[in-house]
Amino acid sequence: MPCYVVTVATGSQWFAGTDDYIYITLVGSESCSEKTLLDKALYNDFERGAVDSYDVKVSEDLGNIELVKIEKRKYWVHDDWYCKHITVKTPTGDYVEFPCFRWVADDKEIILRDGRARLPQDDKTRLAKQHRRKELETRQKLYRWREWHPGFPMSIDANTHKDLPRDIQFDSEKGVDFVLNYSKAIENLYVNRFMHMFQSSWHDFADFERIFVRISNTISEYVMQHWKEDFMFGYQYLNGCNPVIIQKCAKLPDKFPVTHEMVELCLERDLTLQQEIEAGNIYIADYEIMDNVTANATDPCTLQYLAAPICLLYKNTQNKVLPIAIQLGQTPGEDTPIFLPSDDQYDWMLAKIWVRSSDFHVHQTVTHLLRTHLISEVFGVAMFRQLSAVHPVFKLLVPHVRFTIAINTKAREQLICECGLFDKANGTGGGGHVELVQKAMKTFTYQSLVFPDAIKARGMDQKEDLPYYFYRDDGNTVWEITKSFVEDIVNVYYQSDEVLQKDEEIQAFVKDVCSFGMQDLDHCGFPKSLKTCEQLIEYLTVVIFTASAQHAAVNFGQYDWCSWIPNSPPTMRRPLPTKKGTVTVQYIIESLPDRGRSCWHLGAVWALSQFQENELFLGMYPDEHFIEKPVKEAMEKFRKKLAEASRSMKERNEGKKLPYYYFSPDRIPNSVAV
Numbered sequence: 001m002p003c004y005v006v007t008v009a010t011g012s013q014w015f016a017g018t019d020d021y022i023y024i025t026l027v028g029s030e031s032c033s034e035k036t037l038l039d040k041a042l043y044n045d046f047e048r049g050a051v052d053s054y055d056v057k058v059s060e061d062l063g064n065i066e067l068v069k070i071e072k073r074k075y076w077v078h079d080d081w082y083c084k085h086i087t088v089k090t091p092t093g094d095y096v097e098f099p100c101f102r103w104v105a106d107d108k109e110i111i112l113r114d115g116r117a118r119l120p121q122d123d124k125t126r127l128a129k130q131h132r133r134k135e136l137e138t139r140q141k142l143y144r145w146r147e148w149h150p151g152f153p154m155s156i157d158a159n160t161h162k163d164l165p166r167d168i169q170f171d172s173e174k175g176v177d178f179v180l181n182y183s184k185a186i187e188n189l190y191v192n193r194f195m196h197m198f199q200s201s202w203h204d205f206a207d208f209e210r211i212f213v214r215i216s217n218t219i220s221e222y223v224m225q226h227w228k229e230d231f232m233f234g235y236q237y238l239n240g241c242n243p244v245i246i247q248k249c250a251k252l253p254d255k256f257p258v259t260h261e262m263v264e265l266c267l268e269r270d271l272t273l274q275q276e277i278e279a280g281n282i283y284i285a286d287y288e289i290m291d292n293v294t295a296n297a298t299d300p301c302t303l304q305y306l307a308a309p310i311c312l313l314y315k316n317t318q319n320k321v322l323p324i325a326i327q328l329g330q331t332p333g334e335d336t337p338i339f340l341p342s343d344d345q346y347d348w349m350l351a352k353i354w355v356r357s358s359d360f361h362v363h364q365t366v367t368h369l370l371r372t373h374l375i376s377e378v379f380g381v382a383m384f385r386q387l388s389a390v391h392p393v394f395k396l397l398v399p400h401v402r403f404t405i406a407i408n409t410k411a412r413e414q415l416i417c418e419c420g421l422f423d424k425a426n427g428t429g430g431g432g433h434v435e436l437v438q439k440a441m442k443t444f445t446y447q448s449l450v451f452p453d454a455i456k457a458r459g460m461d462q463k464e465d466l467p468y469y470f471y472r473d474d475g476n477t478v479w480e481i482t483k484s485f486v487e488d489i490v491n492v493y494y495q496s497d498e499v500l501q502k503d504e505e506i507q508a509f510v511k512d513v514c515s516f517g518m519q520d521l522d523h524c525g526f527p528k529s530l531k532t533c534e535q536l537i538e539y540l541t542v543v544i545f546t547a548s549a550q551h552a553a554v555n556f557g558q559y560d561w562c563s564w565i566p567n568s569p570p571t572m573r574r575p576l577p578t579k580k581g582t583v584t585v586q587y588i589i590e591s592l593p594d595r596g597r598s599c600w601h602l603g604a605v606w607a608l609s610q611f612q613e614n615e616l617f618l619g620m621y622p623d624e625h626f627i628e629k630p631v632k633e634a635m636e637k638f639r640k641k642l643a644e645a646s647r648s649m650k651e652r653n654e655g656k657k658l659p660y661y662y663f664s665p666d667r668i669p670n671s672v673a674v
Contacts, residue, residue, distance in 0.1 A: 004056045004065075005089040008038065010046050011082035011101075013171040017048035018072070018081035018104075024054075025069040026088065027127070028062025035071070046081060065090065066127060068098045071109040080105045080166060084623070086112065099389075101623045103166040111135075115627035117392035119493060120504050132388045136505075143384040145516050148412060151438035153374045154517050156381050161410050168384075168405050181607040202589055208565055208598070219560035222657055227567040230341060233352050234313055234321035237285060239660045241554060241561040241568075242363035243471035246313065246321075248459030249277055249284040256284075256310045257332050258325045262340055266324040268317045276314065280465055283313040283321060287358045289366065289439050291330045296571065298423045298430040302594065304571045306427050309355045319467055326351040328576050335578040346583040353588065354576065357569040360562065361428045363554065365436040369416070372551040374437075375449070376401065376672045377408045378517030379543045386509040392493045393506055395625035396486075396540065399616065400547045403673035425593065425600035427571035444518075446526040449542045451479040451550070471553060474649060474663035478549045478618075481641045481665075483541040488634035490537050497532045506530065510539065548618050552668040559609035563602060569593055570601045608674060618642055618668040642666075 006024055010016055022045070026033040038054045039045060045052055065088050072081060083100040090096065097115040104110055111131060123129050142165045146157035158164050202208055209224065226232045237246040252258060252273075260273040267276055276282050290308035297304070312325040322341075328351060329336040339351035380401035387394035416422045416433060423429035428436060448454050455461045455472050463473065494500050501507075507529050514526035530536050562568035574591035577583050593601060616622065619639040626632065642665035653659035661667055 001057045001059060002061050002091040004033070004058065004062075004091065005053055006038070006056050007051060007053045007087040007089070008046070009051045009084040009086075010048060011084050012049040013082060015048075015080065015171070016082035017050070018046050018079045019044075020075045020079045020081060021073040022046060022081070022104075023071040023073070024056065024086075025071075026056060026058075026062055026065055027067035027069060028065050029125075030063030031058075031060055033058045033062060035069075061091065065096045066113070066125070067131065068112045069109060070100075070104060070112070071107075072104045073107055078106050083110075085115075097627050099623075099625050099627070101625065105166045113390050115625070116390070117395055117493060117626060117628065117631075118390045119392070119499070120388075121499075121502050132390070135388050136386065140385050143381050145381065147519075149434050149438070151441050152434075153370070153378050153441070154381070154519060155374070155377055155408060155412070156405050158409050160413050161406060164406060164409055165384075168380075168403070170403055170406050170410075181603075202592065202595060202598070204585070204589060205566065208592075219557075219658060220563045223561060223567050224564040227564055228349060230322045230352075231320055232567075233323050233356070235658070236356075236359075236561060237283070237313065237321060238466065238469045239471055239658070241557045242359050242367050243469075244367055244454070244458075244554075245285045245287075245359065245362065246283050246458065246460065247285075248280060248465075249282040249312070250459070252277070252312075253284075253286070253310075255330055255332060256286075256312070256325075256327055256338075258312055258338060262338060263312070263314070263324045265342055266314055266322065266340075280459075280462075281315045283315065285311045285313065285355070285359075287355075287362060288330055289362060289436065290358050293361075293428060293432045293435050293439075294430070295432060296423065296427050296429040298419070302573060304427045304573060305575055306361070306432065306572070307354045307358050307576055309351075309358050311355050315466065321466070323352065323355075326355055328354050337578070337580050339580070343580055344583070346585055346588060347577065347580050350577060350583045350588050350591065353566060353569060353591070354572065356567055357427070357572050360568040360570060361426070361432075361436065364426070365428060365433045366440040367554050368551075369433075370437050370440050370444070371449075372546060372554060373404070373408055373411070373672050376404045376543075376547040376551070378513055379547070380404050382509050382512040382517055386512050387505050391505050392489065392626075392631075393509070393540065396489055397543060398625060399621055399623065399670050400544045402616070402671040403612075404547065404671050407673055421600070421604070425570045425597040425604065441521070443523070444521075445524055446542070449546055450538060451475050451545060470660035471663070474645075474660065475549065475553065477645050477648075478642075478663050478665060478668070479541065479545055481638070481645060482545050482549070482618075483537060484641070485634060485638040486540045486544065487537045488637065489631060490533055490540070492628065492630045492634070494533050494536070500530060500533055500536055506536070547671050548668050549663060551672045553662040555674065556609050556611075556667065557662050558605040562605045565593060565598050565601060570604075571597055610674065611669065612673050615673075616670045618665045618670055620670065 004026060022038045023035050024038055025035045033056055036056050068086055081104045083102060083104055085100050086098040088096045098112040099115045100112055102110060123132055144157035145154045148155050161169060263273055287308050290306055293306055295304045295306045307328045308330050309326060309328045311323055313321050314324045315321050324341060326339045327336060339347055341348055383394060383397050383401060414420055422433060460472060510530055511528045514520060514528045518524050518526050530539060569592050571593050572591050574587060619642045621635060646664050646666040649661060649664045653661060
């Protein structure tokens with residue numbers, strides 16, 4: 001009797017093994033096997049991390065093995081099982097690989113195809129076409145769209161983490177419990193001793209330093225020591241947590257009536273302000289999006305305030321970017337003075353603190369939440385809905401949406417929900433953060449996710465203008481490496497533009513993103529179809545870069561730049577100054593967050609800046625979804641380029657007091673998972 005040897009690999013993550021009964025059926029082009037129980041007497045099968053082999057005997061040759069059917073039946077209680085892959089050795093000695101990398105839950109069955117990636121038009125047999133159609137029909141019932149708030153990108157239809165399909169849940173929910181992590185962080189940072197004085201103010205800046213000592217690191221300590229300096233304020237616009245706001249100023253807006261006489265003392269080139277603008281030395285940061293956003297009112301005992309400032313910056317002869325004028329509102333007038341470096345030191349200090357606070361809100365809610373977390377979820381949900389597991393683009397993208405839907409669901413459940421953790425410390429809590437996302441969505445475009453285009457749109461693309469804009473330079477490096485890798489993969493499967501145009505699944509994927517995920521907003525510019533392979537390469541680069549590099553660049557520096565609270569206050573407790581010469585150091589201290597909110601903020605930026613356990617960094621693909629040699633060669637080439645970029649960035653950072661490493665590939669996780 002012909003005998004097929006079936007080798008089954010169980011995952012190594014927590015709870016991957018099972019005691020349930022596992023059955024297998026081999027489906028060939030000529031015939032199929034009987035349903036066979038995989039069981040070895042006196043042997044515990046399917047333990048975590050195990051690789052088990054079994055004989056499947058048949059009465060006749062099955063032909064080419066096309067499908068493998070796995071069924072799980074309860075032994076005692078339902079016991080989920082994570083199957084990595086199955087290999088079938090045929091009687092002729094050939095090996096056929098069936099990647100799985102999925103959970104088999106309850107009394108369910110899953111059907112696997114062999115590991116070769118195929119476009120929809122590559123499937124010729126009725127069996128293959130039928131399997132593909134059923135797979136997507138099943139997924140579309142599991143992965144449903146839902147609008148969490150009006151005007152938001154669509155998200156998955158799930159109220160809690162437990163409601164999610166098993167394949168996209170975290171292996172261990174405890175690791176991403178925000179309440180647990182924040183509480184743990186507060187305890188580890190030794191700031192819980194201040195929590196009982198929740199609403200009391202600090203006495204002075206030295207008070208902040210006392211809670212800071214236990215958590216300082218190279219950059220955060222440097223920030224603490226230099227945060228009052230104009231250089232440090234300006235530097236953050238280039239290489240801090242939110243290096244996407246600054247843009248070249250081609251013309252002063254009418255709402256910001258800065259004159260040459262106001263800033264003359266700051267200019268170093270014997271040029272007028274207008275001449276400096278024409279020479280390309282003036283930059284602007286406008287927080288108009290913050291205008292009229294509702295401040296947090298969840299605590300009736302503490303009034304909180306927000307601002308929508310405008311900041312003018314000057315590139316001096318040493319190529320340092322320095323603030324030269326700040327207006328704390330969008331409407332000029334007697335009660336909205338323009339603060340200058342020549343003003344009283346506390347007037348100027350408070351004006352800068354207000355700008356930093358507004359920058360914190362825009363960073364957290366727009367740059368970080370909307371433009372990495374929420375948009376990556378849109379790509380992820382559309383991928384599961386429209387791309388079958390054998391599609392090469394599914395295989396390419398699945399590592400880059402790992403745990404993204406889960407972390408976002410957990411955030412909606414605990415962090416940014418009504419009365420969630422976000423409300424405890426943030427001035428935009430209680431609904432202001434929702435308003436911010438809604439406002440940002442009105443100008444959100446696909447092209448703004450194309451990294452080089454986004455840099456150019458802000459007039460920041462010329463290296464000779466700003467030679468120390470490491471966010472731009474390192475980002476372009478990682479973008480080009482990623483794009484080259486995507487191009488290598490696309491070229492394996494798409495021999496022409498016509499092949500792409502006939503790919504029904506990829507066209508459905510991009511249409512789902514635009515028409516459902518982004519709610520078909522007229523201005524957004526997300527494509528509804530792709531006509532050329534060049535467009536596909538750019539699109540997939542956007543998906544991967546946004547989920548990996550861009551998220552890393554705006555997430556993992558939060559502790560570095562935001563843990564010194566006067567540099568990034570999460571809320572302000574006194575109104576904006578309306579006159580010059582009235583601000584005292586005591587007024588500044590009373591404006592900054594109280595003790596309790598400071599502690600929650602420290603716990604948040606600490607927890608959000610930590611890598612996941614067993615993090616997978618860019619280029620690491622331990623789950624071998626692809627079996628084709630050209631793809632594996634492309635992956636190896638990708639890893640070598642990434643390693644070279646990491647080495648180059650490390651060399652540049654050596655000896656620097658302010659190293660920039662957020663785009664270093666060895667510190668870029670594959671996906672948004674924290």
